Structures are given as structure tokens and as C-alpha cells.
Amino acid sequence: MRALCSLILLAALPLSLAVKSHDFKTCSQAGFCRRGRALSARAKESDSWTSPYSLDAASLALSPDQASFTAGVKSSLYPDIKFGLDVRIHEDGVVRVRMDEINGLRKRYDEAASWALVSDPKISHDIKWVVGKKEIRAKYGSKGFTETVVLNGQGLLHMEHFRTKAPEPPKVENETTEGNPEAEAAQQVLEVPNPRAWFEGDTEDAYWEESFSSWTDSKPKGPESLSVDINFPNHGHVYGIPQHASTLSLRTTTGENPYYTDPYRLYNADTFEYIADSTMSLYGSIPLMHAHSADSTVAVFHAIGSETWVDIEHPSSKSTRTHWISESGILDIFIIPGPTPEAVFAQYSKLTGTQANPADWSLGYHQCRWNYVSSDDVRTLQKRFDEEDIPVDVFWLDIEYSEEHKYFIWDKKNFPDPVDMIKDVEALERKMVIIIDPHLKRVSSYPVYQEAVDRGLLAKQKNGNEYEGWCWSGSSAWVDFFNPGSWDWWKTLFKTNALGDGKFSWTESTENVYIWNDMNEPAVFNGPEISMPRDNVHYGGWEHRDLHNINGMLFSNMTSQAITARSDPPKRPFVLTRAFYAGSQRFGAMWTGDNLGTWEHMAVGIKMVLANSIAGFSFAGSDVGGFFGNPDPEMLVRWYHVGAFSPFFRAHAHIDTKRREPFLLDQPYKGIVKDILRLRYSMLPIWYTAFRESSVTGLPVVRPHYVVFPQDEAGFAIDDQFWVGGSGLLVKPVTEKGVSEVSVYLPEDQHLHTQVYYDYFTHQTYRGSAKGKNVTVPAALHQVPLLVRGGSILPTRERPRRSSPLMKKDPFTLRVALDKAGNARGELYLDDGVTFSHQQGHIVWREFKSEKQGKGFKISSHDLAKANPSEAVDGVALTTYDPANAFARSIQDVRIEKVVVLGLPTEPSSVKIGSEDAQWEYTPGVAASGKVDGVASVLVIKDPKASVIADWQILIA
Structure with a gap:
């Protein structure tokens, strides 16, 4: 950034044609979001709106080294309610702002950061806070001053304090109150104007109970939502907050003529057959947002685990306002100053960790469907790939491998010899990935469930009894991975050798079996919004609402650790997860869930992978061909090109789809797909090198234009073409039907305005310009537009093999x-x-x-x-x-x-x-x-x- 960074603290489901939107809330159906948006609306309508929160100057206390400070925060509406503010600057310039209720009736959930962060950040001792008459300020960076991030600039900060539920007013049975003193007093109370209505509203909207569809959510703690506006007065583009099926540059949800009418929602949910252009929540949530301009890049990370909605408004093309509304938790915001994209990635990864350096074979091609139905089916699958000389590294098994969906337990009717089957796959240096879902069938004959019961490790209902929900296993229970007692126990389940004490371990497996964690939002078929009730209780007494978005991360993280611990010496794990949170990148890969076999889903999958990548989770991909539907050969070929240039490359399909393995295609499609797969394998050294860089620097494996050319404004919103690591490879997969050529944007470069680009296959040359340039590139069905930027050297391995370890x-x-x-x-x-x-x-x-x-x-x-x-x-x-x-x-x-x-x-x-x-x-x-x-x-x-x-x-x- 050219000016210095400044922080300003101002006072079994049937198939359907589309997602069942009525299964999921809109903001207007969520009480706390409704209240937060109403607060914003009242603020906009008032010319004299002022935040009721202010620092208590008398309580302000600098740390002995003046590197951080704490202060009391008071509300003019509730003088007796106290809040505490803690502000500190880390050694790398990141600013952490925390605010919590002090000595409240109850404790707010404050553990989200402990799950996301790799360690406690070190406070800078070089930067000092200066206390003035009207402000507290810390300046750092180069000369000059530009506002980059402003908290509470619109006065929308609101932390709903814990309170006691007021008694119901007495019922008045007579039509008149005359002569009835109690009724007259009650009527007078009702007629007195609420002095807090200008801020909190004039009604208690879903404070203590809330209904949605056929479910009622009891709220024993009452209202506890958190609202804060975070504004970027000099940044016109914002990115991140995955996961959404939307554009990379986030669109407006409020203000004049918003593109969307609902805020972006972060609430991990089993949103199968999701809409390809929507702010609806999907399977994972990372509350990280980048803000970018030609001058600088900054970011904010809000460590909160509850449901969160984010409104976005662009008051001008050069500025952005956002409003974050969360159901519960404390304010715990990390302001990431940048000022370059590289600096933002380094600062964020120092907080939550970098993408794990994966096993090299996991970058090859993965073949999956729901379901390969037997041991013989798996062997035939391998045989057909080899007969056609098509490379593949991994075969997957979905839920039908298991007996009555009791995971770890094989269905011996169809898989009578699982270890022999696995070893047949291993003979050609291939691996298997097998699904382990979080729901446990509630029968005492299932040792995994019974051990969890005996150890007291299951999630509870609000009354303290074991929670029962419905999923693939039928009547199911869920391990509470917030309970530390579950951690070592879970690792023992994956041991491939018997433990000798009569406890269960997965002896019918080998060290070349890796794991797929699905349904870990958690998905509950008969639960509210196809998930767990919010008033369920986890270890420590926390309600599910407090930590919902973190829940799925713990399941896959513990599975990853279990896979690592089963070997001596340890081997790198591979775990694919559907649900995720900030920090999940340390433990595996993700995919974009149950997409449809449509051109729109193919296109938005690219944008979703880019959004996840800039949020730290680079090992990402979408189901090639779409999970639902039967793509025609043209679409399937194009989707293989998309997959070949995704960090995670897997074909997958629903149980009701036709089989579409590459060897089943007619010519010329089979030959084209074979060539695409060989292209991916030849480039594995490039991908592996990109992952190493990501594991060290935090830079994404696939990079949008604003990351590579941060001053080229024409590229800030581009999300249909991207770069593979720092290799110089620029790719634009075709995501439309009937295309024979595409327009590729060649970005501006301040130093080499006319840089040359080479077509990877034909060596055709294209040249950029000082203002950026669009060029037309051939894109027949067998071609993927792939350019090499001049100044690059690419190492490849060109000899075709049946699997990557053979290379x-x-x-x-x-x-x-x-x-x-x-x-x-x-x-x-x-x-x-x-x-x-x-x-x-x-x-x-x-x-x-x-x-x-x-x-x-x-x-x-x-x-x-x-x-x-x-x-x-x-x-x-x-x-x-x-x-x-x-x-x-x-x-x-x-x-x-x-x-x-x-x-x-x-x-x-x-x-x-x-x-x-x-x-x-x-x-x-x-x-x-x-x-x-x-x-x-x-x-x-x-x-x-x-x-x-x-x-x-x-x-x-």
C-alpha cells in the first residue's frame, strides 16, 4: 500500500429438479438476521444516528509496553451492562479486536479462534498506541494516511446482552380496564414508548423462541446476536467468505438496486442441488473477506462459529460497506493489513495455517460414483482403465460398501474380500478412498456406536439425553468432537492391526486406504434445515448454535490425524471433507458438494474453487460431470478440462445417473478425455511445486487475476480464467455449449506491457498491451485455452503411465x-x-x-x-x-x-x-x-x- 494502514475504532432423499429452498431460511426467517437488518434500515433512515456504544475513558489501560490496550465499553441504552474491549497488534501488523460482555448473566462462546488458529499470535513491541483526547491510534507503515478498514463507522455495532425473560403481562379478560387497577397498570406499561426502540426495535422479535417450518428452536439464553459494520472506504472489490455459488468479486445485497436480495449466509448446510447463482449457504464457512484496489489489498477474519449473514453495499465504485450479523459469540476480528495480496496470504496463513503439503498421488485423477457395488465391480473398473491405458490413481467407495451404513463394517455379501480387493488395487500403485460419515447407527451391535455410548462421547439434546436424528444409517447419533475424550478414541478406530484389548479397529483395511468425510455439516434428514437442532448441547455446555460452523471441521481434522497416526513412520494423510471452517486447509481437501450436471454449475464451480483458494483452502475441486444428471459427451469433455486444472480432480456421480467412466465414452470423446488425463499427469510436477509454495507462503495454488496482477483494474472481477501457481500457466476452461473459440484476457504488466504469451500446444503467440488486452484463442472440443506467459519454465513428465507413483x-x-x-x-x-x-x-x-x-x-x-x-x-x-x-x-x-x-x-x-x-x-x-x-x-x-x-x-x- 502506498499509504500507511490505519485502524479506526469508532464509538434418503428423493431426486428433485432444484434445491428445496423452503428447507432453508432466508434472512427474513431468521430472527437475529431480521433484527440486524432492521437496525441497519433504521440507521439509514435517521440523519442523526449515533452508536450507543462508547469507550469508557476512565477504564482505558495500556499494557506495560504500550503494545496493546484494554478498555470498558458502555452502552447509553443499558448503563448497567458492561463490555470489555481488547485491542492488540501482532508482530506482522495484524490487528486483533475483541469485545465481550463482562460479568453477564451468562458467558458468550469465545472458543472459535482456538479451533482456527495454529497458535497464539505474538504481540508487536515496536508499535505503540497513543491516547488522544478523542481517539486511540496506532500508526504504522509508510508515510501518508489512508483509511483502509473502519469498524463501526455506520454505528451498527450491537452485542445483544444476556437478560432475564420478562414475565408475561397479566391477561385482561374484560374489554374495559376501567375499575381494574392491575389491568390499568398493565395497559399504562404497554402504552409507554420504548426508549430503546430506535436501536433495538419496538418488539422482542424471536428473543426466546423461534419457529421454522415444523421445528421450534428454544432459546434458553435469550437474544445474544452480534452485529458489526466493517467498511473499506478505498476498496471497490471484496472477495472471499466462502462457500457460495456466486461470482468471485462479491455482489451487492443491499443499497440501491442490489444484485441479490438476501445477504451472503454462512451456515454449513446440506444444500444438495444448489442454485448456481445465489447467496444461500452451502457446506462450509470461512469468515474471511479480502478487500482490493489498485493501491492495496487488506482483509478481515472474524473468528466466529455461529450462523452469520453478510450484507454488501458499494456506495461508489471505489468503496465497499459490509454488515456482519451473527447469531452468537464474541466480537473477535483480525484486521489483516496487507498491503499486497502476497502479504495478506502470509498474514492470514500465519493465523490459521497454510494448505498442507499433500501426498503426491492425491493430485492425480480420482474415480468415484455412488456406488461401485462390489469387490468385482472395483476389480472390473481397474481392469477397464488398464485396457484403455487411461491413467488413474484412486478408486472411491461411497456408503453402500458398508453393512446397513455402519461405517467401518463391510457388507460381506457384496464385498466378501475387502483386504484382497484393496491389495489388488495397490498392486498397480493405486489407492482407495472410502467414506466414513459422522452419523452412527444406533444399534448396540455396532461397536463404534456402543463404544461412543460407553465413553459418553455423543452429542446431547437440550435435556441432556443422547441426541437421535435420522440419516443414511436410519436412527443415528453423532460423536461430539468438541469433547477431548473423543480424540484419541477416534484415532484407534483407523488402526489396521488389532489392538488386542477387544476394542474395535478397522483391521479390514490397509495403509493405502484413505478417507472421505461427507455429511459433516452435520446433515440430519429430519432436523431443522436438514441439520442438528441449535439448542443441542456439546461438551462444555455450549449450544450447537454457538459452534455449528466449526463442527464439521473437527470431524475431518480428527480423521486426518487418525490416518497420520496409524502408520509408523507416519504417512501424509488424505481426507476429503464437505464441511469446513477456517483452518481446515491444514488437514486435507474439499469439494463443492452436490452440484448438477449443467453448464452453469460447471462455470460456477471454477469461481467457488477460486474463492476457497483465496480463503486459504487451495486443495479444492468440483465433481467432474456434476453429481446429479447425465451430461452429454460434449459437456463431459469440457468438464474434464475443468477438472484437469483444478487442484483436486475427481469425477463423481449420483446413484441414479448412468455410468460415465472415461472408457465408456464413444470416440472421439474417449480419446479426448484420455488426452486430458495424460495432460494432467504430465503436469503433476507443476501442481506439486505449486502446492509446496502454497504450504510455505499461503499463496493459493490456483490464482485469480487480482492476486497475480494486483494493479490491473480490468482484471479485478475476472473469475473464469486463472493461473496455476507461479508457473506462468494461464487457463480458461470452456464452460459453454457449442464453443469453438474464446476470448482470453491478457493482463496489464507495468514493466513488460507487450509480454508474449505462447499457446501451450501450438506455440501460437499472443501479446498483451499496456491497458490489458482480449485475444481470441481456438477452443475446439479437444482444445483447452492454455497459454504460457513469456518468462516461464515448465517442468513436465511426458511418459504416459497408469498411475502417478509409476512416474x-x-x-x-x-x-x-x-x-x-x-x-x-x-x-x-x-x-x-x-x-x-x-x-x-x-x-x-x-x-x-x-x-x-x-x-x-x-x-x-x-x-x-x-x-x-x-x-x-x-x-x-x-x-x-x-x-x-x-x-x-x-x-x-x-x-x-x-x-x-x-x-x-x-x-x-x-x-x-x-x-x-x-x-x-x-x-x-x-x-x-x-x-x-x-x-x-x-x-x-x-x-x-x-x-x-x-x-x-x-x-x-
Whole structure:
């Protein structure tokens, strides 16, 4: 940012055609959201609106080092109710603002941050708060002053305090009150104007009880909602707060002519067949919002676990107002100052952690449906992939593998030999992923349920009895993972060897079985909004309403830890989750849920993956082909292109759909899909390198334009094309029917306005401009618009294999795409892809460079790990790195088998590897003519005999 950052504290379900919207609340049907929006409406209608909350100056206390302060907050409406404010600045500039009720009748839920954060942030001792007559201010950053984030600027802060329910007024049976003293007194009370109506409204709206459809939510604690406005006066775009099927740049929900009429809702819900353009809540919630302008990027993270609605308004094209309304919890806002996208990602990931470095095989292709029905079905599936020579890494089993949906327990009629079946899959270096849902069938013969009962680990009703709901298992119970007693017990269930004490463990499994956690919002078929009642009670006495959005994260996080703990030495887990919260990225992958096989769902899936990625959760994807429906071959081919350029790549389908595995397609579709899958596998080194960067820096694996080109305003709202890590790959999947070409936006670059882009397949060239430029790129059915930005070097593995582990010793091809100055750069990161030995420095991390040298060029390889000992892998510094580490020695024979150089100005006179002549071929380029772009020259250097782990150089004269 050019100006300094400033914080201002101002005073079994049937198929249907679409989602059943009536199953889910709108804001007007949620009492606390209704109250919050009414507060905002009254504020807008009043010319003299003033927040009733103010700092109690007499209570203000600076910490001894003046790095933080606390203060009392009082309300002019409720003088006897006390609140406490705590403000501190972290070492990286993040500002944390907390506010809670002090000595209230009850305690507000204040544990959301403890589940999301990786550790307690360290307070800065370099920044001091200054107390003035009218404000408390801390300035930091460069010279100048620009408001970036304003809390309570519109005076909408409201923390509904705990109170005692007032007795009902006496009933008056006579029509007249005359001569009845009690009735006359009651009537006088009713006629006195409510002095707080201007702020809280003139009625107690759903304070103590609320009904929706056939359910009644008792509210024994009464009203406890939290409302706060967070404004970005100099940022015209906001992003984030996933998960929603909507655009990346969030649209207006209030003000003049809003695009949506309801706020964005964060309430994890089983919203199957969801609408492709809506603010409805979906399966996960991350209360993180980015705000962006050409000058800076900032963000806010509100650590709250209850249902939350967010209104968005753009009073001008350069500013944004937001209003956050939550059902319960404390104010716990982290203001992330940036001022660049890279800084925002670093600051947020320091809070909640980075995307976990995944197992390498998990980046391959995953084949799933509900359901592969038997052991023989799985074996036939594998056989057909191999007969067609189509690569695949993982086969999945949905709920029908289990006996009566008792997870961990095989249906022996259809899966009589589960371990043998799994080992048949393993024989070709493949894995299996098997579903474990959170609902436990309530029968004593099911050992998992009975052990949970015996240990007292199940979620409770409000009366303290075991909660019973209905899900795939029928009558079901749910483990309360907020209970620490559940944690070690859950890990024992996944042990593949018997424990010896008579307790259950999953012995009919192997260490190559990984886990899919579905339905963990939690989904309850006969519950309110297809979920758990809000007045259920969890460990510690907290109501479900307080922590609903965190609930699903704990289930998948504990499963991930269980998978890690079952092996010795530990192996990297793979757990796919449907529900998630801030911090879920530390433990696995997510997918966008039960989408439909429509073009609209294909398109919005890209936007949803981008939104999740900027919110820290990069390992994301959508069901290829759509979960519901039967896409025609054209749509299915296009969807495979979308999947091949998603971090998580899985095909999945509903039980009532026709089978659509790639080998079942007719030609030419089968051949096209096969080529797409091979393209994905050839690029696995690029994806794995991007994940390493994400695991260290927090930068997303797939990146929207505003992240890569933060000053190019024309790209701020683009969300149908994106970048793969820092590789220089720009992709725009086709998401419309009957398309043969598409328009691709080439962003502005302040330093290289006319940067060249190369078509990945044809080497056709395109050039940008100082103001950004749209170019037309061919997009026949077999083509995906894929451009390589000049200045990039891409490492790929081109030999087709049946699964990715079979590629570990394969040679590499380097694609060198020269920029207009003749330079290029790329990285390659490798480790064993399975264990955690990379944390001890057992890695290969190389930098490839092309540099103009006189009239020629030099292409070289360097050891990045050796050059950057302060760098880290999974948070572990490389100070112990040894270039001759065990992993490097294990691949010392892996070589670079080909170097392809694009964009040489003339044919070389010689090409040397060190001092020896190399074999090479040169194809001259075709110059651009008028409006027709040219084709780049191509130099192919054959088998340069360069080791992937060694330093080397190629000289092109």
C-alpha cells in the first residue's frame, strides 16, 4: 500500500429438479438476521444516528509496553451492562479486536479462534498506541494516511446482552380496564414508548423462541446476536467468505438496486442441488473477506462459529460497506493489513495455517460414483482403465460398501474380500478412498456406536439425553468432537492391526486406504434445515448454535490425524471433507458438494474453487460431470478440462445417473478425455511445486487475476480464467455449449506491457498491451485455452503411465518460454510424496533459469534449497538441508530428457551442454501479419544428459 494502514475504532432423499429452498431460511426467517437488518434500515433512515456504544475513558489501560490496550465499553441504552474491549497488534501488523460482555448473566462462546488458529499470535513491541483526547491510534507503515478498514463507522455495532425473560403481562379478560387497577397498570406499561426502540426495535422479535417450518428452536439464553459494520472506504472489490455459488468479486445485497436480495449466509448446510447463482449457504464457512484496489489489498477474519449473514453495499465504485450479523459469540476480528495480496496470504496463513503439503498421488485423477457395488465391480473398473491405458490413481467407495451404513463394517455379501480387493488395487500403485460419515447407527451391535455410548462421547439434546436424528444409517447419533475424550478414541478406530484389548479397529483395511468425510455439516434428514437442532448441547455446555460452523471441521481434522497416526513412520494423510471452517486447509481437501450436471454449475464451480483458494483452502475441486444428471459427451469433455486444472480432480456421480467412466465414452470423446488425463499427469510436477509454495507462503495454488496482477483494474472481477501457481500457466476452461473459440484476457504488466504469451500446444503467440488486452484463442472440443506467459519454465513428465507413483523415476521435459528480453525462470520441487521426511530436508528443489548472454542464451539449473536455508517446508526450516540427502540420492539417475525453447529470435549456430555439443532441432517461427499473431520458433534440445539433482548449464550461441 502506498499509504500507511490505519485502524479506526469508532464509538434418503428423493431426486428433485432444484434445491428445496423452503428447507432453508432466508434472512427474513431468521430472527437475529431480521433484527440486524432492521437496525441497519433504521440507521439509514435517521440523519442523526449515533452508536450507543462508547469507550469508557476512565477504564482505558495500556499494557506495560504500550503494545496493546484494554478498555470498558458502555452502552447509553443499558448503563448497567458492561463490555470489555481488547485491542492488540501482532508482530506482522495484524490487528486483533475483541469485545465481550463482562460479568453477564451468562458467558458468550469465545472458543472459535482456538479451533482456527495454529497458535497464539505474538504481540508487536515496536508499535505503540497513543491516547488522544478523542481517539486511540496506532500508526504504522509508510508515510501518508489512508483509511483502509473502519469498524463501526455506520454505528451498527450491537452485542445483544444476556437478560432475564420478562414475565408475561397479566391477561385482561374484560374489554374495559376501567375499575381494574392491575389491568390499568398493565395497559399504562404497554402504552409507554420504548426508549430503546430506535436501536433495538419496538418488539422482542424471536428473543426466546423461534419457529421454522415444523421445528421450534428454544432459546434458553435469550437474544445474544452480534452485529458489526466493517467498511473499506478505498476498496471497490471484496472477495472471499466462502462457500457460495456466486461470482468471485462479491455482489451487492443491499443499497440501491442490489444484485441479490438476501445477504451472503454462512451456515454449513446440506444444500444438495444448489442454485448456481445465489447467496444461500452451502457446506462450509470461512469468515474471511479480502478487500482490493489498485493501491492495496487488506482483509478481515472474524473468528466466529455461529450462523452469520453478510450484507454488501458499494456506495461508489471505489468503496465497499459490509454488515456482519451473527447469531452468537464474541466480537473477535483480525484486521489483516496487507498491503499486497502476497502479504495478506502470509498474514492470514500465519493465523490459521497454510494448505498442507499433500501426498503426491492425491493430485492425480480420482474415480468415484455412488456406488461401485462390489469387490468385482472395483476389480472390473481397474481392469477397464488398464485396457484403455487411461491413467488413474484412486478408486472411491461411497456408503453402500458398508453393512446397513455402519461405517467401518463391510457388507460381506457384496464385498466378501475387502483386504484382497484393496491389495489388488495397490498392486498397480493405486489407492482407495472410502467414506466414513459422522452419523452412527444406533444399534448396540455396532461397536463404534456402543463404544461412543460407553465413553459418553455423543452429542446431547437440550435435556441432556443422547441426541437421535435420522440419516443414511436410519436412527443415528453423532460423536461430539468438541469433547477431548473423543480424540484419541477416534484415532484407534483407523488402526489396521488389532489392538488386542477387544476394542474395535478397522483391521479390514490397509495403509493405502484413505478417507472421505461427507455429511459433516452435520446433515440430519429430519432436523431443522436438514441439520442438528441449535439448542443441542456439546461438551462444555455450549449450544450447537454457538459452534455449528466449526463442527464439521473437527470431524475431518480428527480423521486426518487418525490416518497420520496409524502408520509408523507416519504417512501424509488424505481426507476429503464437505464441511469446513477456517483452518481446515491444514488437514486435507474439499469439494463443492452436490452440484448438477449443467453448464452453469460447471462455470460456477471454477469461481467457488477460486474463492476457497483465496480463503486459504487451495486443495479444492468440483465433481467432474456434476453429481446429479447425465451430461452429454460434449459437456463431459469440457468438464474434464475443468477438472484437469483444478487442484483436486475427481469425477463423481449420483446413484441414479448412468455410468460415465472415461472408457465408456464413444470416440472421439474417449480419446479426448484420455488426452486430458495424460495432460494432467504430465503436469503433476507443476501442481506439486505449486502446492509446496502454497504450504510455505499461503499463496493459493490456483490464482485469480487480482492476486497475480494486483494493479490491473480490468482484471479485478475476472473469475473464469486463472493461473496455476507461479508457473506462468494461464487457463480458461470452456464452460459453454457449442464453443469453438474464446476470448482470453491478457493482463496489464507495468514493466513488460507487450509480454508474449505462447499457446501451450501450438506455440501460437499472443501479446498483451499496456491497458490489458482480449485475444481470441481456438477452443475446439479437444482444445483447452492454455497459454504460457513469456518468462516461464515448465517442468513436465511426458511418459504416459497408469498411475502417478509409476512416474517417480521418469525423466523431465523443460519448456522454456522466453520473454521479450530473452529471459525465463521456473522451479521444480520434489520429495518422496508420501512420508514427512521432507520436513527433515529430504527434498530436491531446483531453479531453472534462461538468461540472455551476449548474442546467445544460457539455460541453467541451481539448488534453491541450498541457496535459501532460511526457507521452510511445512514450517520446518531448511537449515539442516544436505544436497546429498537420501531422497536426492534415490533419484540421482533421473535426468532432463528434453529442453524445448520457445521464442528464440534466430536459429542457433551451436548448442552445448557444458563443453560438449548437444543434439538439437530448430523450427523457425512465423512472424505476425496484420491482425494475425505469429507462431514462435521452437528449439528442441535432445537428451542433454543433465541430472535433475545437479547444477548444469546449456549454452546457446
